[in-house]
Every structure is written in structure tokens, then in C-alpha cells.
Amino acid sequence: MKDVAVIGYCRTAIAKAKRGALNQTHGIPLAAHVLTHALERAQVDAGEIEDVVLGCGLPEGATGHNVARNAALAAGLGVGVPGVTINRYCGSGITAASMIASRIATGEIQAGIAGGVESISLVQFNMNFNGFFYEPLQLKMPAVWWTMNQTADFVSQKYGITREAQDAYVVGSQQRVEAASLAGKFAEEIVPITTMKSVTDKETKQTRLEEITLERDEGPRPGTTLEGLASLPPVYEGGTTTAGNASQLSDGAAALVMMDADLAAQRGLPILGLFRGMQLSGVAPEEMSIAIAPAIRKLMQRHALTMDAIDLWELHEAYAVTTLYNQAELETPWETTNVNGGAIALGHPYGMSGVRYVGSTLMELGRRGGGKAIVGVCTAGGMATAAYLER
Template identity: 75%
Template sequence: MRDVAVVAYCRTAIAKARRGALNQTHGIPMAAHVIREVTARAGLDPQVVEDVVLGCGLPEGATGHNIARNAALFSGCGTGVPGLTINRYCGSGLNAASIVANRIANGEMQVGIAGGVESISLVQFNLNLNHFVYEPLQHQFPGVWWTMIQTADYVADRYAIGREAQDAYVVESQKRVAAAISAGKLAQEITPFETVMSVKDKETGEISEKTVLLTEDEGPRPGTTLEGLSSLEPVNARGTVTAGNASQLSDGAAAVVMMDAELAAQKNLTVLGLFRGMQLAAVAPKEMSIAVAPAIQRLMKHHGLAMGDIDLWELHEAFAVTTLFNQAELDTPWEITNVNGGAIALGHPYGMSGIRYLGSTLMELDRRNKHKAIIGVCTAGGMATAAYLERS
């Protein structure tokens, strides 16, 4: 088996769904932008790419019609570069990376792009819900069709993770994101993207368009306080999830170039790190948030890893309760867990997030001169993906 190197990473800044800079940007130019930029960052001719695999949580409409192939074409890769779109909801990006990595490791190809894209603005609010629910399965497993907020409330209640603990976690996460921004860490990931957004005048209701250059994440609220969070009403009656302790609905795209590590060395390319592998886990659909821990435990067992081997942990912030449960279950040290904050502050474009975790975690390993990291991402339906990364 060949070692699989990640030689470049980039992403768009993350924009607020419906109100942000990407609120009318089609998925094709968004994904094509990061494909084009990540190939340039790698220093490669786009036509050497042998496959483009994109994760997308809602692959229809503006992110449908095999967006991976279409974005590859629009990016300038050429007609000879194929594309594959996959969906495992929030785990889609990591699954895309795993597919590319496996093909490289098995010698089927040498260079591939893995990415993720989501336009919640253009897709989520216009979904095709014709025959969406299949009643016999819903009767057996109603949680399959619960909202993610319902699953988070269920986990918070069942495992006694209270509102105050969730809100306190958010305050710390926002602080970590603010510190990462101040240090210039996030700017290193972001490729500026010029687009046209729709703007609604609050007083007249008139809608206009303006050209914008998206260079910074729109979600972070550095002034977040426990008092402010505690004043927010729960989304569901008797629940604990609020707009403040849940990841934000957002738009964005990200990509990595992955290649045979020996080839990368021959070409004297910068290697961010190695993608060592991915594992999955599944639980009852209504307990979606808790699946990260068993996925990570399976991953560590497969690779013969001990807790003390790991230098960085990235536990998905679908909700504050998600991170709190899995951190407690795994007992990861807070000082090396989600060190630059997470999706509650930054936002969570479903298909993009796994790629963002992959790229940003490798960059943080380099800053710290550390070597091993684990990423865990829960996903709709009661599943989770976990990946093991290594920097030599």
C-alpha cells in the first residue's frame, strides 16, 4: 500500500446562509474556485488530476447533477478529468477524501482532488420533498426523519448535558476562533472569492444585487457572552438547543490535493501530512451526536493508537452537546481539542466541513511541530466518520 500525501488545501470563507455573500452563488463556480486554487497551491497542472470527488450533503438543485464533474469542467481541469459526488451528509467531505486516498493507496491513480461543497441558501429551503418520508421505516425508526436539533435535544436530555454547560462551551469556542483569526491562521486557509450576492433592504423590502469579495468567515461572534447566550429561547419547547449553541447554517466549499507520497517527494512538493485512514460508526438515528466516539475508538483500534499518541483532536461542533458528549466519552484533553474553535462559531456547510477539518488540522500540526491527529464528524441518520492524519 502506498502512503497518501495531502499536498495542498484551501477553502472559501464561510458565509451565512441566505443572508451572506454566497446567498445566490451556484455550487458549480463555488466548487470550481477551490479546485482551481488548490491545484495552483500544489503547483500542479490541473490536467494531471485523475479524479475529483466532492462531498455534498444536499446534492440537488444548485449542487446537483454530479456537481463534482461539472465543477471540474468549469475549473479548467479539462474534459479528461472525471468527477464523483457523494453524500453522507456531514461526513461527506471526509468520505470524499477516503475514496481518493484509497484509490491512491491501491495504486489505481497518483493524483486526485477531494473536496466538499454546500449551498444551503439555494438548496435547503427548496428541497424536493415529494415522497420524502417512507412510513414503514418511519414507524420503526422515527429518528431517521427527526431534525438534527431534535436529535441534539434528545442526547442532551438523555445524557444530562445541561443548557449552561452547552452555552459555556460556546463562549470558549468563540474565544478560540477569535484567537485563531487574530493570529492569521484562518486567513492562510481562505482563498478570496468574488461573487454577486442578493441584498434585501430592511426598510423597503427592495431586493438588489451587489458584487462582493468574500475574504473572511461571516459567522464568528467574538463578543459572545454567557449572559447573552442564556437569554436565547430554545428552538424546541423544553429543549436546550438554541441558535447560539448550534452550528450555523452556512455556504462554502473546500478542497485538498492528495497524491502518492513518493511522487510528491520526487516532485519536491510541500507535504502537509499523510491521510492514514478512516473508520465509521453508527448508532440509533435519534442519538446522532454520540456516534463520533465509537467511530474514533474503532479508528484507534484499527491503527493501534493509544490516547497519548494523539497530538490534536478535532471533534465536530454540530451542536455544543455533540462536542461535550464525545469529549467526555473519549476523555480528550481540552488543551489539544478543537484548539481553533469550530463550526458553532464558523458555520457548517455540510459537505465542506470534513475537508475543512482535514486541511486546518494538518496546518495546525505543522504550526505546533506535532505529528498525529484525529478528526471525528457526526452525520445525519445516526452515523459518524473519523480520520487519522499524520505529519512526518
């Protein structure tokens, strides 16, 4: 089996859904933007790309019609470059990376692009719910159709993770995001995008389009305090989940160029690190947040990894309760866990997030001179993906 190198990574800044800069940006140009710039960073010609796999949590409407193939065409990769869109909800991005990596490792291709795209603004609020529920399974397992907010509250109650603990975690995470931003870490990943944004006048209620260039993440809230978080009402009465301790609804895209590591080294290309493998787990749908720990354990067992061998851990901030449960279960050191904050502050475009975690974690490994990292992402339906990265 061949080693698989990541030789290019970039992402858009993450925009707030509905109110943000990308609220009118179709999925095709959004994804095409990062495909183009990832190739530039990788110093690879479009003609060398043999497959494009894009993860997307809601692959319909503006991100439907096989957005991967269409984005590849829009990016100018050429009619000979195929593409496929895959959906594992929040785990879509890591799954996309695993699919490209597997094809390279087995010698089927030498180079490909894995990415993720999400336009919650244009899709989630306009979804087709015709036939969405399947009554026989819904009667047997209603949690399959629960909202993620419901699953977070369920885990919080079952495992005794208090609202106070969640809010305290959020303050720390926001502070880490602010520090990373001030240090220019996110700017290294972001490729600015100029697009048209829909703006509604608060007084007249009239809507207009205005040109905007998105250069930085819109979600972070510097100065977040415990008092401010405590004042927020829970989503569901009696629950602990609030707008402050849940990941934000967001739009964005990211891409990774991946290549046979030996070939990349021979050509002197900019190797960010190696994608060593992915593992999956499944749990009861109502306990979605706890699925990261078993996926990571399986990954570590498969690669014979010990806890002290891991330099960085990235545990998806679907909710504060998600990170708190899995950090405690795995006993990862806080000083190496989510070191630059996470999705609660930055936002969580479903299909994009896993790709962002892979790329940003490899970059952080490089800054620290680290060797190994693990990324875990829970996903709707009671699943999780976990990836092992190395520099």
C-alpha cells in the same frame, strides 16, 4: 499499500446562509473556485488529476447534476478528468477524502482532488420533498426523519448535558475562534471569492444584486457572553438547543489535492501531511451526536494508536452537546481538542466541513510541530466518520 499525501488545501470563507455573501452563488463556480486554487497551492498541473470526488450534504438543485464533474469542467481541469458527488451528509467531506486516498493507496491513481461544497442558501430552502418520507420505515424508526435539533435535545436529556454546560462551552469556542482569526490562521486557508450577493432593503423590501468579495468567515461572534446565550429561546420548548449552541447554517467549499506520497516527495511538492485512513460508526438515529466516539475508537484500534500519541483532536461542533459528549467519553485533553474553535462560530456547510477539518488540522499540526491528529464528524442518520492524519 502506498502512503497518501495532502499537497494542497484551501477553502472559501464561510458565509451565512440566506443573508451572506454566497447567497446567490451556484455550486459549480463555488466548487470550481477551490479546485483551481488548491491545484495552484499544490503546484500540480490539472492534467495530472485523475479523479475528483466532492462531498455534498444536499446534492440537488444548485449542487445537483453531479456537481463534482461539472465543477471540474468549470475549473478547466479538462474533459478527461472524471468526477463524482457523494452524500453522507456531514460526513461527506471525509468520505470524499477517503475515496481519493483509497484509490491512491491501491495504485489505481497517482493524484486526485477531494472536496466538499454546500449552498444551503440555494438548496435547503428549496428542497424537493416529493417522496421524502417512506412510511414503513418512518413508523418503525421515526428518528430517521428527525431534525438534527431534535437529536441534540434527545442526547442532552438522555446524558444529562445541561444548557448551562453547553453555553459555557460555546463561550470558550468563540474565544478560540477569535484568537485563531487574530493570529491569521484562517486567512492562511481562505481563498477570497468575488461574487454577486442578493441584498434586501429593510425599509422598501426591494431586492438588488451587488458585487462582493468574501475574504473572511461571516459567522464568528466575538464578545459572546453567557448572559447573551442564556437569553436565547430554545428551538423546541423544554429543550436545550438554541441558535447560540448549534452550528450555523452556512455556504462554502473546500478542496484537498492528494497524491502518492513517494511521488510528491520525489518532486519536492509541499506535503502538508498524510491521510492515514478513515473509519465509520453507526448508532441509533436519535443519538446522532454520540457517534463520533465509537468511530474514533475503531480508528485508533485499527491503527494501534494510544491516547498519548495524538497531538490534536478535532471533534465536530454540530452542537455544543456533540463536542461535550464525545470529549467526555473519549477523555481528550481540552488543551488539544478543537484548539481553534469550530462550527458553532465558523459555520457548517455540510459537505465542506470534513474537508476543512482535514486541511486545517494538518496546518495546525505543522504550526505546533505535531505528528498525529484525529478528526471526528457525526452525521445525520446516526453515523460518524473519523480520520487519522499524520505529519
